[in-house]
Amino acid sequence: MARDLLGCLLVRRIPGEQATAGTIVEVEAYRGPRDLACHTARGRRTARNEVMYGPPGRAYVYFTYGMHHCFNVVTRGEGIPEAVLVRAIVPVIGVARMRERRELDPSAADFRLARGPGNLCRALAIDRSLNGVDLARSALTIHAGQSLPAAEVGRSARIGVAYAGPYAAKPWRFYVRGEPAVSVPR
């Protein structure tokens, strides 16, 4: 599911504003109770991660480090709490609006607008008000894109999960090779 999300278009709509959107180029799979890096590790079930236990195709948005949001796609649900973290998109629609939200130096390249999960959420104005929304019909939607040749997909360990013991090294991060919008290790 994580691999399949690469190449899809993530669209953010706000009434009275131009839409903003981009192509997904970096994701990570979080594989439920057995995965010590997952918010549902060891069957944890709390108000924060509750939507991971619900139906698939919804947004799981959480707030972290006191200042950043992260956006996930719930992939299994109904008792199987797994999700895919979306870490980067290539800005495609409403690029100027995304730039306004980021307040970056005007000389910064477009590929920096939504590189990294926190930056992506800022660029698309994603916050906890979108936690639980249906990604097929809501202010945040995902649309099929062109499929990627396997040769263009890179894999690595996930970012920022060094605490997860044996699961820290699992190669469950997927990204588009050579794409500058992908966060650090490309």
Add this chain to the structure above:
DNA sequence: GACCGGATTGGC
């Protein structure tokens, strides 16, 4: 109710 640390980011 206290305490600890985070699926990050950007600056030094």
Add this chain to the structure above:
DNA sequence: CCAATCCGGTCC
């Protein structure tokens, strides 16, 4: 390397 900044998970 480290500060920013606040919420949630955990334990008492």
